Structures are given as C-alpha cells and as structure tokens.
Amino acid sequence: MSRFSRLTAVLVSLTAATAAAQGLRVSTAVYDASRLDKSGKEPVLSRSITLFHKGRAYDFVPSADEVVVFDKTAKRFTVINERHKVYTNIAFAELQALLKNRGPQTQKYLAELRASNSPQATRAARTLAFQLSPEFEPTFSKRSGLLALRSPSLKYSVSTSEWEDSDQVETYLQYADWTARLNYLLHPSAMFPEPRLALNRELREIGNRLPVVVQLDLRPDDRMVLRAEHQFVRSLTEHDLARIRKWEESVKELEEVPLRRYQQSVLVSGN
Numbered sequence: 001m002s003r004f005s006r007l008t009a010v011l012v013s014l015t016a017a018t019a020a021a022q023g024l025r026v027s028t029a030v031y032d033a034s035r036l037d038k039s040g041k042e043p044v045l046s047r048s049i050t051l052f053h054k055g056r057a058y059d060f061v062p063s064a065d066e067v068v069v070f071d072k073t074a075k076r077f078t079v080i081n082e083r084h085k086v087y088t089n090i091a092f093a094e095l096q097a098l099l100k101n102r103g104p105q106t107q108k109y110l111a112e113l114r115a116s117n118s119p120q121a122t123r124a125a126r127t128l129a130f131q132l133s134p135e136f137e138p139t140f141s142k143r144s145g146l147l148a149l150r151s152p153s154l155k156y157s158v159s160t161s162e163w164e165d166s167d168q169v170e171t172y173l174q175y176a177d178w179t180a181r182l183n184y185l186l187h188p189s190a191m192f193p194e195p196r197l198a199l200n201r202e203l204r205e206i207g208n209r210l211p212v213v214v215q216l217d218l219r220p221d222d223r224m225v226l227r228a229e230h231q232f233v234r235s236l237t238e239h240d241l242a243r244i245r246k247w248e249e250s251v252k253e254l255e256e257v258p259l260r261r262y263q264q265s266v267l268v269s270g271n
Contacts, residue, residue: 023236024052024168033215034225045226050175051240052168057175058244066266067247068182070175077182080251081266087254088262095181099193106132123221127153131192138202147206149199155217156199160209163232169208173200186263 027049031042050059057070065083077095080087106128113125136149136156149156163169177200180193203211215227257265 023054023240024172025233025236025240026050026052026172027231027233029229031227031229032224033227034223042227051236051244052171052175053236053241053244057171058247059179060243060247068179069247070178072171072174072178077178078251079186079262080247080254081262082250082254084266085254086257086262086265087251088257088259090182090185090259092178094259095178095185098185099181127218127221128192130154131195134195134198136198136202138205140202140206142206145209147202147211149202153218153221154195156195157215157217158199158203158211159213160203160206161212161232163208163210165234166208168234169210170204172210173203176200185259 027047029047030045032045033042035043037043046061046063048059048061050057055071055073059068059070060066061068065081067080067082069078069080071078075092077090077092078087079090110125110129113121113128130151130153134151134153136151138147138149140147145160145162147156147158147160149158177193177197180196180200183190184193199214203209210232211230212232213227213229215225218224218226
C-alpha cells in the first residue's frame with residue numbers, strides 16, 4: 001500500500017469515527033426546590049440521560065430501568081422496561097387523539113370543582129383551567145440569557161445558553177414537546193403538557209438557545225417548586241453508542257404490550 005493510500009485509509013477511518021460520535025447528550029437532574037433534606041440540600045427527584053442519535057432520542061431513567069425512545073421519523077415513542085421484560089409503542093397520532101379526548105371530561109371535572117365552592121377546590125379548578133389553556137407574560141434578557149414566563153397560576157424561570165447548531169436546538173425542542181405530551185399520559189400526577197409547549201414556543205422565538213436550568217414555580221396554588229438542570233454535550237461517546245445498541249437489541253427479547261397493559265404492569269407496581 002502506498003503512503004498516499006495509507007493516509008487516505010487513516011482519514012476515512014477518522015471521518016467514520018467522528019460521524020459515529022456525532023449527536024447530542026443531555027444529562028438531567030430534577031430537584032425539589034421547595035424544601036431541604038436533612039443534609040440541607042434540595043432533594044433529587046430524578047436523574048436521566050438522553051442520547052440523540054440518527055433521528056432518535058433515547059431517554060434513560062436508571063432508577064426505573066426504563067428507556068423511552070423518541071423516533072420522529074416513525075412518529076412514535078417506544079417505551080422499554082427491561083425489569084418487567086415488556087415494551088409498548090405509542091404513535092404520535094394516538095397521543096394527539098388521547099389528549100383531544102380529555103376535553104369533555106376535564107370540563108366536567110372543572111364544573112364539579114367550581115360547584116363545591118371550597119377554597120381548595122377553587123384553587124384546583126384555577127390551576128387546572130390554566131394548564132389547559134395557559135397564558136403567560138414572557139420576558140427575555142439577551143444579556144443574561146434568562147427567559148421568564150409569568151402568570152398568576154405558575155411561573156417559569158429558564159437559564160438559557162447559546163447553541164451554534166440550530167438543527168440540534170429544534171430537535172431537542174421537538175423532543176421536549178412530545179415528551180411533555182407523553183408524560184401526561186404515562187403519569188397520572190403529571191401536569192398538562194400545554195404550559196411546557198408554551199415555554200418551548202418562547203424558546204423557539206428567542207432562537208438558537210438551549211435551556212440549561214428550568215425552574216417551575218407552582219405557587220401560590222401549590223407549594224411545589226421544581227428545578228431541572230441540564231448538561232448538554234455535543235457528541236456521543238463509544239459507551240453511549242454501546243448503550244444505544246444494547247437498547248435496540250433488548251426489544252427483540254421483550255414482550256410487546258398495549259399501552260394500558262404496560263401501565264398496569266409497570267406503573268401500578270411502582271416500577
């Protein structure tokens with residue numbers, strides 16, 4: 001092999017390695033910012049790792065041994081739980097239909113809350129009505145990168161960071177949009193997706209910025225204050241790629257079940 005051929009082979013190898021490592025890695029920790037634990041620190045509610053690779057996002061929650069695969073090309077989620085040896089597919093169209101169908105039931109529940117006339121029910125009705133159709137007053141400081149969304153029912157305070165890759169920003173926001181919808185359906189206590197969708201619209205408006213800290217203040221109607229801290233890394237490691245391959249292979253050995261059965265087998269048992 002000539003020196004030129006050897007050099008070409010090395011360059012091709014390096015290019016292939018670089019392409020394999022391309023992607024986005026997001027490490028997330030969610031804190032209960034409304035209280036302190038015995039050590040004087042805010043309790044960690046959850047930790048997760050999200051890997052974006054070849055049009056998919058793989059969100060791994062170690063404590064639940066659960067992986068949620070967001071596939072924007074196939075327009076669906078695949079939720080994998082290796083602990084219970086099951087997985088389920090949820091099409092985006094199914095998500096949209098389920099969210100649309102909640103309208104009449106929600107309005108009926110709101111009417112019941114308002115009819116009770118108790119202070120607690122009144123607060124619950126106000127919170128629910130706002131989540132269903134949120135209206136915020138947004139402000140953004142380009143100098144500090146702080147985006148604030150204010151309302152009488154809840155407030156967002158978001159620290160943002162400039163990001164050169166606009167495609168990665170949009171991919172992340174699409175993922176955040178659909179994950180907000182999915183979380184509402186998977187977790188009965190989750191907030192309606194509309195407030196987060198409104199926040200993501202504002203993030204698109206300010207352009208090429210990613211949310212590194214998102215604080216959600218539910219006071220005064222609720223005492224809860226949640227803060228999510230995200231660390232973004234521009235590429236994936238070989239360990240990340242190995243994890244993706246493992247998750248892709250694991251589905252072949254698991255039982256596919258409908259969404260309702262997945263919820264019964266995983267969520268009801270507390271993961």
